[in-house]
Structures are given as C-alpha cells and as structure tokens.
Amino acid sequence: MKFDLQSFGRKCLRVWRVLRKPSKEEFIMVAKVSAVGILAVGLVGFIIGILMGFVI
Secondary structure, eight states: OOOOHHHHHHHHHHHHHHOOOOOHHHHHHHHHHHHHHHHHHHHHHHHHHHHHHHHO
C-alpha cells in the first residue's frame, strides 16, 4: 500500500474547511464528559486492583 501525499493533503483540507472553534458551553460539556470517562476508567482499574490484591 503506497502512501499518497496528494490524497492525504486533500483529505486534510476537507477536514480543515469544516473545523470551527467550540462555544464555551460546548467546551465545558466535552470537558465534563471526558472527566467522567477518565474517572470511570480509573475507578474500574482501582476496583480490579483491589480485587487482585485479595486474590493474590
């Protein structure tokens, strides 16, 4: 599979044209959702760590 620089450039330009800066409310919502996801993954890891501590 050959890397096509021209095709890659066209795809990047297409994405660049639809980009926009998020509003403050949109940014805050994304930050909250990301924080909840990070905390959920951390909590699952913590629980697995505790369970493994009891098993081993």
